[in-house]
Amino acid sequence: DMAELLKIKREFEEFQKEYCCRNREAEENREKENQAATQIQSWFRGCKVRAYLSHLHKKAIIIQKIWRGFTARAHVRQMVKAAYFIMKMNFYEEMAVRIQRRWRGFFVRKHIHNFYARKKYMEGLVMKNELVRRELDQLEELQKRERDCLDMVKEHTAKVYQAQRLHHLLSTKQCPGVFNSPFRPAPHEMELLLRQVKYQAPTRLASRGKACLLGIPSSTSSSFPATLGSPLIKTSRTYSSRPILPPIGNKKQQVMMVKTLAIKDINK
């Protein structure tokens, strides 16, 4: 009994000791075990959260992937449209440039600076110059001839007037005149004029000169060009419009003739 009591007491003590030891150990292990449990729990929780997060990520990635693909395809479609449009515009512009190039070349060459027209113009100018020169030459020639003609008429009128005044120097059958020297081969032109001119008493009417032109026989007119016709025609007109009184000196003429005869008698 005692032995059992002792054994129980010893067992009780051992039990107490054990209990205390176990408590002590449990106390000691409590922290460790707590930490271990915390760690295990945290790990587990972490895994759960991680799994959740990765699930979320995957879904988000799927969504973003689909969205980005959609956007990019839309963008590419837009870009393709724009590129197509640009290509078309370039093509049009290229064609427009070709058209404008041709048109501008044509326009400039035809209207602004026409090379062939200019060449033809220069050639035409040369020909025109030649023509103008020839025409001017002809005109000059004509004018010169008219002037020469007028001069000749004036000269002839002067000579006829001279002949009129020197009528008394005409040679007669008996006595050769001053202009008809026997030593000459032929009579002087003055002599011929004297023979042809009809004597008229000098009057102061200007038409006298023209009237004496009428007195010249037509043989002299052959030496003149045809333009002399006009002064002759004019003179006939003036002659008819202003009747000239006949020279009063018929008697004088006879007297003159007598005088010349007398002089010639004296000379002989």
Add this chain to the structure above:
Amino acid sequence: MSQRHVVQVFEQYQKARMQFVQTVADLANRPQNIELLQNAGVMSLLCPLMLDVVPSIQHTAALALGRLADNSEDLAEAVVKEDILPQLAHSLASQNRFYKKAAAFVLRAVAKHSPELSQAVVACRGVDALVLCLEEFDPGVKEAAAWALGNIARHNAALSQSVVDAGAVPLLVLSLLEPEMALKRIAASTLSDISKHTPELAQTVVDTGAIAHLAQMILSPDTKLKRQVFAALTQISKHSVSLAEMVIEAEIFPAAMSCLRDPDEYVKKNVVTLMREVVKHTPELAQVIVNCGGLEAVIDYLGNCHGNVRLPGIMMLGYVAAHSESLAMAVIVSKGVPQLALCLSEESEDHIKAATVWSVGQIGHHTPEHAKAVATANLLPKILELYMNASSSEDLQTKSKKALKSVLQKCTYLPSLEPLLYEAPSNILKHVVCQFSKVLPHDSRARRLFVTSGGLKKVQEIEAEPGSPLQEYINAINGCFPEEIVRYYSPGYSEALLERLDDYQPA
């Protein structure tokens, strides 16, 4: 009895006065008597005789006064000082036609000497009186009045304006239509004197329709009339484009060219001056004249005449060529350049040479074709010589330099440029070398010719400062040829070779 005696005294006095006045008038015809007459105090004696009772003494006295004033400026001033002019102007309205002619003659003689005397004539209302005379019937009176107005208007614009304000221009245009040749001449000359000063005066003349009448008179046979008509048209057309266009619209041009063959020198000169004034305004007007063959006519004219009268022709060619290159080509095609070369060599006056050089510059400066035409006529050495000649005037030298520069900048005809390499001074030389440096890189035959004719040698001999444009051109030219050739022609090469010979050891 005594009445007859008294009348006889008066008649003697009148005869004496008449004789005095007539003798003085005859003496005044000769210039050497003028001094003597002035010293004898003829002015103070003639003045009261102008107010004499007898009309024939009046007008002979006026005639004598006019002749005196005509010949000497002092006497004209004395006429003004003696206050005869107001009396003359006043009596112009009332007297017979001989007196009017003589009084207009006095006014003309006074006005012709200087603007101050003309101003005096205007101040005493002489202009109005003369314009009244223009309305007379007698052509002699009209002629004298028109001549006096012309002398007044000739001096300056203000006097012309006073003549126009008095309403002279319509009357002058009417007197252009009169049959008397002398009156027409004087009217044309007066119109030309009036219109020469300012565009407004010319416009006034044109507004009365003068151009049509003047244009009709171009074909008249009278030489002096033609001179005056062309002078009048020239003075009208020189002011502005619109006036020149109006003159052209009167269609004178094909007809006026026949007057270029007139035997009288001044008619031809006036026609060419008219063409020059018309051509100088715009290219269209120049085109009109070129199209009716004007260039040919002017070139023939230049060939036929000599001396100072060539100047308007030369300037006309210059003005035509200056407008555009097609007109310049037209001048070249009508063989203008050889003619100008002839003018340059024949004329000795500096101003004519200057004008010729200017015209040549205007022709040649458009394109290389034009410059080639100028160069083949051998004009470039001549112009260079004129430029370098110390006895040419300033004007001639500046014009030659400008012409040379402008032609050289376009000239690509190398054979004509080579003589210039030898003689030109450095400022011209730089252009010549520049042209070579432009042409040589592209043309191998030209390079060969350049070397064989000694041009490369000359280029090497030119000294230029490094960095100057001349040096750049020389480098450009040297760059067209292989090294050996350039070294061969550089000066001093033979010496360099001989030096090498000194150092050479035969192996």
